[in-house]
């Protein structure tokens with residue numbers, strides 16, 4: 001659990017670090033179901049880790065809720081001398097890193113847990129995206145609720161007898 005401030009609002013976020021290894025996949029997939037935001041992380045010094053990103057993307061598409069927010073992260077940016085995946089050069093089935101991120105609607109950051117590069121920024125951004133999505137969903141619900149209310153009022157109005165009810169006029173004696 002961590003509390004961060006986004007747009008002046010204090011937000012408590014729960015962070016899960018899922019295991020990357022294949023043998024923990026069954027457990028990992030269970031975490032997707034309740035996720036609101038996901039970082040897809042590769043290691044810039046490992047082309048192999050970048051090649052796995054597409055598999056993570058398709059798992060997220062399959063197991064995470066529809067509106068889940070995703071950010072692509074190239075970690076270990078401090079390991080420049082060991083870099084195998086460039087921001088521009090890293091290829092994933094012919095797509096460059098930035099192209100891949102754009103195609104899947106993901107923001108992209110290079111980070112370093114060692115030097116703290118872009119750590120706060122990426123967490124703040126993901127939280128911002130989750131809040132925005134949440135607000136949109138709430139706005140949608142509000143519009144739908146007020147439409148239904150208006151419809152109900154209209155139906156009630158239509159159900160009423162026309163004109164004012166005047167007891168003296170309805171009396172035949």
Ligand SMILES: Nc1nc2c(ncn2[C@@H]2O[C@H](COP(=O)(O)OP(=O)(O)OP(=O)(O)O)[C@@H](O)[C@H]2O)c(=O)[nH]1
Pocket residue numbers: 017018019020021075076077078079111112113114115
């Ligand atoms: N140089 C450098 N090393 C890092 C960075 N982030 C993590 N590491 C190192 O990379 C190794 C693996 O880190 P983990 O945090 O265990 O990676 P993980 O992705 O959670 O690994 P899985 O348990 O397989 O999912 C450790 O030795 C870390 O110290 C970074 O930004 N820069």
